[in-house]
Amino acid sequence: MRILALAHNHPGLQPGGTEVVARNLFRAMRDRMPGIEGMFLAAATAALREPHPGTLLQAAPGGRADEALIHLPHFDRFFLSQPDTHGLAATLGAVMETVRPDIIHLHHPLQFGVETLSLLRLLAPSRTRIVVTLHDYFAICPREGQLLRGDGRLCGGPSLDGCRRCVPDRPSADFVLRQLSLRDALSVADALIAPSRFLRDRFVEAGWDAGRIAVLPNAVPDDRPAAPHRAVLPGARRDRFAFLGHINRFKGSLVALAASARLSAEGVPHRLALHGGTAYQPEAFLSEFGAALAAAPAARHHGPYDAPELPRLIAAADWVVVPSIWYENAPLVVLEAFRHRRPVICGDAGGMAELVRDGVDGLHAPIGDAEGWAEVMARAAGEPGLWERLVEGIRAPPDLDAMASAHLDLYRRLLRRGRAMSAPAIAAAA
Structure with a gap:
């Protein structure tokens, strides 16, 4: 053929x-x-x-x-x-x-x-x-x-x-x-x-x-070993979140940063790592993103990355967040997270919600609602046994x-x- x-x-x-x-x-x-x-x-x-x-x-x-x-x-x-x-x-x-x-x-x-x-x-x-x-x-x-x-x-x-x-x-x-x-x-x-x-x-x-x-x-490819889970002491919190993708308004980085700022204000320990470039974004968004980043002390923007770096970045995270403010279709980052056995927190509608089963291999959060996202992230970081149960529910994505x-x-x-x-x-x- x-x-x-x-x-x-x-x-x-x-x-x-x-x-x-x-x-x-x-x-x-x-x-x-x-x-x-x-x-x-x-x-x-x-x-x-x-x-x-x-x-x-x-x-x-x-x-x-x-x-x-x-x-x-x-x-x-x-x-x-x-x-x-x-x-x-x-x-x-x-x-x-x-x-x-x-x-x-x-x-x-x-x-x-x-x-x-x-x-x-x-x-x-x-x-x-x-x-x-x-x-x-x-x-x-x-x-x-x-x-x-x-x-x-x-x-x-x-x-x-x-x-x-x-x-x-x-x-x-x-x-x-x-x-x-x-x-x-x-x-x-x-x-x-x-x-x-x-x-x-x-x-x-x-x-x-x-x-x-x-x-x-x-x-997604399966030609590289899955990233190991972060070593923690028994009963320690699984409170490290990673955003992986383009930094733009529609991928929801501002929602994730606002949620992180709320958690910090409420004294909830956590870390949010944002991995992705800001190329071709308008100045208005970049200014807004910079201000949101400055207001979220537990968040860090690490800049763009290449595909071979993904296992290393995921290895440092307990959760992958997909806070897109639109429906998405079939985002690859969800499949990559499942490939490396990381539960996903995503919006509660669209193709992303179709991929992530709420309470089975991840959690749904209200699209575009920073307060709702903060509540779900607080639950993810603090509920004993939740992370382990969701990891067990992850099915390997198609290769x-x-x-x-x-x-x-x-x-x-x-x-x-x-x-x-x-x-x-x-x-x-x-």
């Missing part, structure tokens, strides 16, 4: 969750599964890598022959549209001749644009099947795909009036056109994938066909081989049954 995988960035340039999952999946299939060939093609902009004059293609970080960057400088984030179809057609045509894919897997329409799906269908051999993973809510939410209202409240789903309130500078017609164009563009795909049931259900509630969406969970096998099974079903594959058959791959 020959696979062309496309992602809106390369994790060697920006290690976001979607980029990491997309490349890990491709590498697991390409390197570990017999008979799998292909290419991983990642979009790039000049902000992360300067293009070579005269060509859209460039070698990807790491220098692998089966990975490349494609420079796409123009993109409309509202309509998820890529206007440079002429240059893209020529480049993708050459890629298609080289790869001759049986499967094209698009991991996000960002940078590539939804028009690229129709372009790929025209350029690809007739036998080729197209798969799209819905890694977030971009296709149904015009406000950066987060289903988060302008006032910070969670959004139950798109509506014309609600979307206009969130994006007031757009006329009503734009929202209708966006909805129609995205649904029409994604109908070109032979199957859609959601990494969580929660995400699938949000799309179904927005009018998408549930039968076209297979739920295939994400996975990359399992994720690759599940995707290959779906690919093979599509290739066997062709474009007439029924909706129940797609859903049966979940």
